[in-house]
Amino acid sequence: MLIIVEPPKRSLSxxxxxxxxxxxxxxxxxxxxxILISVTAMGHVSQSRHNSADSVQRSMAxxxxxxxxxxxxxxxxxxxxxxxxxxxxxxxxxQLLDYLNGEAEHxxxxxxxxxxxxxxxxxxxxxxxxxxxxxxxxxxxxxxxxRTPRYDRADFAEMARRTRALYIAHSILNNAPTATLxxxxxxxxxxxxTALPKDKHQTALKEYLQHIIDTQTQALFPWTNPPxxxxxxxxxxxxxxKDPIGIAITGGKKHFYLITHLILTxxxxxxxxxxxxxxxxxxxxxxxxxxxxxxxxxxxEAIDLTRFFPIETTQVSGWSCKPFAMxxxxxxxxxxxxxxxxxxxSPLRALESRAFKETGMVFFRDRKLRxxxxxxxxxxNSAGKxxxxxxxxxxxxxxxxxxxxxxxxDSGFVVLDKGNLGVLYSLLLAAKMNSQVERDTLYSYTWGDxxxxxxxxxxxxxxxxxxxxxxxxxGYRKKGVVVTETNRECVCGAFLLQLDEHGDLFWWNxxxxxxxxxxxPAAFExxxxxxxxxxGLDLDxxxxxxxxxxxxxxxxxxxxxxxxxxxxxxxxxxxxxRDIYLHxxxxxxx
Numbered sequence: 001m002l003i004i005v006e007p008p009k010r011s012l013s014x015x016x017x018x019x020x021x022x023x024x025x026x027x028x029x030x031x032x033x034x035i036l037i038s039v040t041a042m043g044h045v046s047q048s049r050h051n052s053a054d055s056v057q058r059s060m061a062x063x064x065x066x067x068x069x070x071x072x073x074x075x076x077x078x079x080x081x082x083x084x085x086x087x088x089x090x091x092x093x094x095q096l097l098d099y100l101n102g103e104a105e106h107x108x109x110x111x112x113x114x115x116x117x118x119x120x121x122x123x124x125x126x127x128x129x130x131x132x133x134x135x136x137x138x139x140x141x142x143x144x145x146x147r148t149p150r151y152d153r154a155d156f157a158e159m160a161r162r163t164r165a166l167y168i169a170h171s172i173l174n175n176a177p178t179a180t181l182x183x184x185x186x187x188x189x190x191x192x193x194t195a196l197p198k199d200k201h202q203t204a205l206k207e208y209l210q211h212i213i214d215t216q217t218q219a220l221f222p223w224t225n226p227p228x229x230x231x232x233x234x235x236x237x238x239x240x241x242k243d244p245i246g247i248a249i250t251g252g253k254k255h256f257y258l259i260t261h262l263i264l265t266x267x268x269x270x271x272x273x274x275x276x277x278x279x280x281x282x283x284x285x286x287x288x289x290x291x292x293x294x295x296x297x298x299x300x301e302a303i304d305l306t307r308f309f310p311i312e313t314t315q316v317s318g319w320s321c322k323p324f325a326m327x328x329x330x331x332x333x334x335x336x337x338x339x340x341x342x343x344x345x346s347p348l349r350a351l352e353s354r355a356f357k358e359t360g361m362v363f364f365r366d367r368k369l370r371x372x373x374x375x376x377x378x379x380x381n382s383a384g385k386x387x388x389x390x391x392x393x394x395x396x397x398x399x400x401x402x403x404x405x406x407x408x409x410d411s412g413f414v415v416l417d418k419g420n421l422g423v424l425y426s427l428l429l430a431a432k433m434n435s436q437v438e439r440d441t442l443y444s445y446t447w448g449d450x451x452x453x454x455x456x457x458x459x460x461x462x463x464x465x466x467x468x469x470x471x472x473x474x475g476y477r478k479k480g481v482v483v484t485e486t487n488r489e490c491v492c493g494a495f496l497l498q499l500d501e502h503g504d505l506f507w508w509n510x511x512x513x514x515x516x517x518x519x520x521p522a523a524f525e526x527x528x529x530x531x532x533x534x535x536g537l538d539l540d541x542x543x544x545x546x547x548x549x550x551x552x553x554x555x556x557x558x559x560x561x562x563x564x565x566x567x568x569x570x571x572x573x574x575x576x577x578r579d580i581y582l583h584x585x586x587x588x589x590x
Contacts (some may be wrong), residue, residue, distance in 0.1 A: 036568030045500030064087065076211045078206040079190040081140040090157075092137040092385050093164045095122045095129045095459035119463040121389030132189045132564055138168055139190065140211055149219045155439045156383040159220075160459040163432075165459050166216040167425045168232065168581040173209040173284040175290035175421040182583075184535075221428055222497075223311035223435070231424070238418045246275040246331035247347075250305070250321050251339040252285035253516050255587055256293070258339040261512065263297060264580050268571070270346040273298075274335075279325040280306040280356075281317055291589055297489055303328070314435040321446035322411060323431035330358045332419040340517045341509040342577060344570065345500065353501050356466040360417035361426070363454055363464060364498045367471035367556075368538060369546040379445035380455055391458050394466070405551040410471055410496060411450040412509040422462035429456035469499040473536040473556035475506055477563070478548070489563040493528075503539050505570065510552065513577045521589045526582045537562045 083126050084540055098104075098120035123129045142165040151158045174184060187201040196204060217224070218233055228234040245287040247266070251259050256414055266302055268274040278294055280286035282304060291302035305312045308328040316324065326336050350362045378394055381387070391397050395404035419423045430452040433442045442452060457464040476494020495510035511517035511529075536556040545557040566574075 004172075022059065023574070052055065058521050072528065076208055077191070077196055077200075078143070079139055079205065079208060080192055081143055082136045084137065084140055084144075087137055088385075089137060089141045090164075090384060091122065091159060091386050092460050093136040093141075093161065093168065094120060094384075095127065096131075096134045096138055096168060097164065097171075098122045099129070099131060099134075100168075101461065101463060112259075112295060115448075119388055119390050121392075121463055122386060123398075123499045125389070130482065131185070133188050138165065138478055141165060142169060142216075145219070146212070146215055149215070154441045156379060156438075156459075159429075159432070159438070160383050161215065162221055163425070163429050164460055166213065166220060166366050167422075169174075169212040169216070170321035170425075171421065173206065173213065174232065178588045200315055220317045221432065222312075223309045224428070226310070227308060231428070235419065235421060236426055237330070238424075241330050241332055243331050243402070244273045245333045246277060246329060246335070247272075248325050248329040248334050248336045249280065249332075249339055250278065250325045252280050252281070253287060255339040256286075256290050256590070257520065257581075258512065258514075258517055259294070259296070260586055260588055261577075261580055262337065262339060263300060264343065264584055265342060265577055266347070267298075267579075268580065269576065270343070270348070272346065272348065272545070275331070276300045277325075277329050277331075278302045279321065279328060281313070281321055282306050285317075286539050293588055309431075312431075312435045317440075319450075320434040320439055321429060321448050323434050324450065325419075326414070326416060326427055327431055327584055331417070333417045336414045338509050341412050341545060343507040344505040344511040344573065345507070345539065347413065347415075347507070349500065349506070350413070353467075355467065355501070356415060356417070359465050360420040360423045361453075361457070361464050362413075362467070364410050364413060364467045365470045365541075366405075366410040366450070367496065367546055367554075368407075368541040368544045370404065370406045372406075374445065374447060375407060376408075376446040376451050378405070379441070380451075383459060388461065389457060390463070390562075407447060407450075408466070409450040409454055410447075410498065410509075412496070413498070414453060420459065421560065422457075425460055426453070426462045426464075428455040429460060467498070468501055468540070469503055470538040470541045472497040472538045473554075474532060474534075475553070476533050478532040478555055485562050488557050489536070490555050490557050491563055492548065492553065492555035493531070493536055494550075497535060499537060499539070503537065505535065513581070514573055521581075521586045524585070528578050528581075532566060532571070534563060534565050535558075539566075572576045 004340070021192075032442050079544070091426055101119060103118055103120055103123045118124055137376065145162060145165060151162065153159065172183060183205070184202065187205040188198070190199045190205050190208075213231070221231070224231065224234065229236070249259055249262065263276055266276075276297075276299065278300065280291070280302065286302065294300050294302040305325055305328060313321070313324050327332050329336075335350070339346065348357060353362055356362050377398065380391075380397060387397055394408065395401055396406070396408050399403055416427055417429065430449075430574050432438055433452040433456065434449050436532050442449075446452075448522070454464055454466070456462075473491040473493050474495050474497040475491055478490040478492045494515070497508045500506040513529050514527045515529055516523070516527045536558045538556065538558060539562065543559070546554055547557070548555040
């Protein structure tokens with residue numbers, strides 16, 4: 001039973017000032033650190049709206065202004081709170097988020113089309129739901145966070161609860177469907193009319209939610225400023241970007257030829273003229289002569305990632321850079337591509353997929369295989385007791401199933417619409433999981449950054465949809481292999497092939513057409529892959545057997561009907577990709 005507690009007569013203003021002073025003091029120290037980083041860092045800096053070195057100094061000045069303003073902060077009226085003893089806060093959070101996602105409406109329609117669009121399931125699976133009761137619980141938990149800004153950052157369950165609280169506050173204030181009607185209903189439920197006149201409920205709730213957004217953004221994502229003053233301003237910058245769609249790539253000097261080759265293949269083969277932003281981690285990662293070469297390519301920028309979110313990006317490398325680069329990219333819709341990837345179809349086809357149209361995200365599955373030493377399912381289940389109906393349909397989430405896959409995502413190609421608030425928050429949380437503290441926990445359970453993207457969406461109840469096909473094989477038939485069934489064949493290769501939602505060849509990664517992905521121009525010709533002959537297609541993950549692993553690759557056993565030769569047109573495409581190395585990239589040799 002929920003016990004409603006009368007709100008105190010005092011306001012939060014005194015505590016808010018004290019708390020703001022602590023946060024701002026911390027921000028000033030961090031800003032000072034980033035100034036030292038900016039002074040010592042060398043290399044090209046993009047001239048776009050949020051990555052100049054001056055932004056750090058401006059941030060420090062803004063922090064000082066905010067500190068002075070906090071001394072005369074507006075009165076924040078406490079809302080109604082309830083006792084949380086023995087209350088399942090997570091359940092009320094996910095039910096409220098499922099409600100905001102329209103689950104109640106789909107459930108009321110009671111038809112198969114609506115049921116198929118239900119992502120969460122917490123309202124339709126039998127758990128009782130009352131909007132006002134859940135709101136009181138969520139609001140009461142959020143209220144406790146203003147008193148306890150610190151928490152164990154290795155505790156992903158607490159991180160998820162806190163981030164959901166922030167996301168809910170932001171959604172209710174700025175982004176909820178039927179916002180006016182819903183907001184009015186919650187405002188009326190948030191305050192006791194005897195403590196606050198009814199005509200002031202809406203204003204009080206707006207001020208309180210903004211206070212929560214401000215304080216919890218600083219507590220959870222302090223690294224976003226600089227360059228952004230708030231998550232709202234971050235989202236607005238993407239929505240008003242002069243380039244609504246663009247491509248982001250990460251890499252340094254050892255990836256230089258891969259990157260230039262990838263860009264040229266997109267330009268030449270698919271006539272893609274979209275802007276490309278290449279992110280590197282400081283001059284040691286990509287010296288100036290390499291960055292300048294990239295700048296000479298049409299509509300390409302080479303950008304030092306450490307000039308964005310320097311509190312974190314000066315401390316990350318490798319996989320960890322990827323979600324921060326996706327955030328730093330100026331585009332609303334970002335197509336992130338690993339440097340060692342190449343395409344059979346235009347990557348823009350992903351924007352036409354069901355997943356992108358319904359969720360604003362495109363995720364591709366990894367190989368369906370199991371590593372006993374990877375326990376990602378344990379981490380996900382410990383972070384949340386109420387997984388979505390969609391997540392529960394993924395065998396990975398059943399930690400006790402010894403046949404379930406231990407990998408879900410391949411992050412070599414990810415598409416995100418950052419204008420969608422849920423997508424943006426998911427990306428922020430994925431970046432947080434890859435930050436200098438949290439990644440120790442993430443990487444001890446999973447392989448690199450890749451699971452963070454769907455983990456984050458799941459934790460925040462942001463609907464996502466995995467590409468229906470699984471990571472497949474491209475390479476050569478391996479003969480003499482013992483298989484469990486006579487109608488099977490074995491395809492081996494050092495590359496991971498991805499199919500589109502219809503089962504057609506889409507893209508692959510692992511080095512493109514090079515055996516040594518880091519080969520230099522003098523070695524291109526001898527490093528070309530000469531065993532691209534067949535593909536093994538994993539359309540549904542049923543009965544797939546991966547094995548016979550070797551450095552950089554492995555073998556997939558599939559039914560004969562799922563194994564075929566590359567067509568003449570596909571082989572011709574591969575040859576054109578080789579020719580770009582021989583005739584275009586050699587001219588860019590450093």
